[in-house]
Amino acid sequence: MTDLTFSDETNPPDPKYVEQLVAKELFDMDHREREAVMEELHGVRSLTVTENPAEELQYLQALQEELNNISNTDELKRPFLQAMAMGSEFIHTRDFRLRAERYDAAKAAVRLCKCLHCLQKWYGDFALVRPLYLTDLEEQSLKFLKEGYSQLLPTRDRSGRRVIVQVGSFGPEYEEMAKIRAMTYLALVASQDETTQRKGLIILTWVNIGIMNAHMKNRRNGRSLNNMKDWLDSLPVRFSGFHGCMPNEPIYNILKALYLTFFPREHRPKIRVHSGTNVEIEYSLRQFGIPVDDIPRTPSGSVKTKNAVRFLKIRTAMDNYRKQQECALKALNNGSQLDPAKLAMYNRPFPGIECPDLHCVLFRKSGVAWDHPGNVEFRSLIQEREADRSKQKTLMQKDAYLHGIIQEAYQRGFRFLLFDSSNNWYTEILDYETVRKHVFQAVRDQTRRSRARKNLQTTKSSTRDFAAVDGSKRPHGSMCGFFTAM
Numbered sequence: 001m002t003d004l005t006f007s008d009e010t011n012p013p014d015p016k017y018v019e020q021l022v023a024k025e026l027f028d029m030d031h032r033e034r035e036a037v038m039e040e041l042h043g044v045r046s047l048t049v050t051e052n053p054a055e056e057l058q059y060l061q062a063l064q065e066e067l068n069n070i071s072n073t074d075e076l077k078r079p080f081l082q083a084m085a086m087g088s089e090f091i092h093t094r095d096f097r098l099r100a101e102r103y104d105a106a107k108a109a110v111r112l113c114k115c116l117h118c119l120q121k122w123y124g125d126f127a128l129v130r131p132l133y134l135t136d137l138e139e140q141s142l143k144f145l146k147e148g149y150s151q152l153l154p155t156r157d158r159s160g161r162r163v164i165v166q167v168g169s170f171g172p173e174y175e176e177m178a179k180i181r182a183m184t185y186l187a188l189v190a191s192q193d194e195t196t197q198r199k200g201l202i203i204l205t206w207v208n209i210g211i212m213n214a215h216m217k218n219r220r221n222g223r224s225l226n227n228m229k230d231w232l233d234s235l236p237v238r239f240s241g242f243h244g245c246m247p248n249e250p251i252y253n254i255l256k257a258l259y260l261t262f263f264p265r266e267h268r269p270k271i272r273v274h275s276g277t278n279v280e281i282e283y284s285l286r287q288f289g290i291p292v293d294d295i296p297r298t299p300s301g302s303v304k305t306k307n308a309v310r311f312l313k314i315r316t317a318m319d320n321y322r323k324q325q326e327c328a329l330k331a332l333n334n335g336s337q338l339d340p341a342k343l344a345m346y347n348r349p350f351p352g353i354e355c356p357d358l359h360c361v362l363f364r365k366s367g368v369a370w371d372h373p374g375n376v377e378f379r380s381l382i383q384e385r386e387a388d389r390s391k392q393k394t395l396m397q398k399d400a401y402l403h404g405i406i407q408e409a410y411q412r413g414f415r416f417l418l419f420d421s422s423n424n425w426y427t428e429i430l431d432y433e434t435v436r437k438h439v440f441q442a443v444r445d446q447t448r449r450s451r452a453r454k455n456l457q458t459t460k461s462s463t464r465d466f467a468a469v470d471g472s473k474r475p476h477g478s479m480c481g482f483f484t485a486m
Helices: 015-028 031-041 053-069 075-085 105-122 139-146 176-191 194-199 209-220 223-234 250-261 265-270 278-286 306-333 340-346 373-384 395-411 432-455
Strands: 150-152 163-166 201-206 239-246 271-275 360-363 415-420 425-428
Touching: 015 250, 015 265, 031 239, 031 265, 053 105, 075 105, 105 176, 105 223, 139 150, 139 176, 139 306, 150 176, 150 306, 163 176, 176 194, 176 201, 176 223, 239 250, 239 265, 239 278, 250 271, 265 271, 271 278, 360 373, 373 395, 373 432, 395 432, 415 432
Parallel strands: 163 201, 201 239, 239 271, 360 415
Antiparallel strands: 150 163, 415 425
């Protein structure tokens, strides 16, 4: 099968030729594999491997054997050996080794070596030892993120995956490597999320001429394709879907062909191009479970930066917290005594949650979290138990009823989160009395809504006495869509 390449470096590929090749690639796939990829792309199925903790040690041993099989003289393995010599614990995280390649030890070993190789090349030796801080990015990459050209959405798709969005002109004034470092930072942040580790990461690009001109410029000197392949093959996260959005205009047929050729062949079955007006594109994206209301783009194409600013503030706070933990760890290793407050912080994870998972119940004012999947499911739980509420007469019975709802919520895997407006993040509610207070309010609000629905009864509102006053021959119907009671 001929791969997608430029026959002429100065001209883009023929759109019809590209579409035919992509269609043939899909046709040549096994029908079961093609169906599985389609279902995962829509967010209704995941190709992740069912994890068995009892077999994890076996997988790790297989990974170590595959790493040993790679020659120490191989240039690809040099950063790995260097990281081991530096005493790096960063390389031992499970997202690096197993989930990104769905527990395929041979592929995981190669991805681990490639990841370390690229991190060292793009950032420096320190990237072999610890996770990246926001301050590790140079000025251009930071400015690129602040201007919102590439963002992590604050919400997830229908299967719980994080979504990276590229919007606007994608910063044509920035150097290619500055964008790659910024995009890599976002992908590494997403890879720290356990659900995304298992189910993959989504990339959504709102394609425009500015983005394509920048890619064409880099492609002519061979950089764009190499960087894209390195980026996809090295990051410690699996990519489960790519969405390209563009107007349905003749010039964008060429851009569609260019967009498809930017990806290696193994990733093209996961690509979907959405063409049309803004409304049509958003409707199409909804079918794939993409939270379109959070896409940081106005109808005119301007970039919204509110979420980008919030994200950078949270990451700065998280980085400062991690640095304090590292200082506490060094002090402990040196035999120093720590005061109880610092020692407690060292043993406690960062309290803020930037992007809640789907199974979280969010308590936030102004109904912002009304449509969050966890809130919808929790309201269904309350409705299931609503018939029992009227049977509770004493305070003890009512307290037991409320306790039963809370316990069932925990059994279903719910986590209760409260929005911290001063820091713009969520914190988990661990105190039972606080959980009880918020659940009581949720039950009370549900009861009020149920009563309001019951009170919307039809009323007799005949207008027969006023028939034909305005020249009509029939009596007027009732207002607001209610039927006239008979």
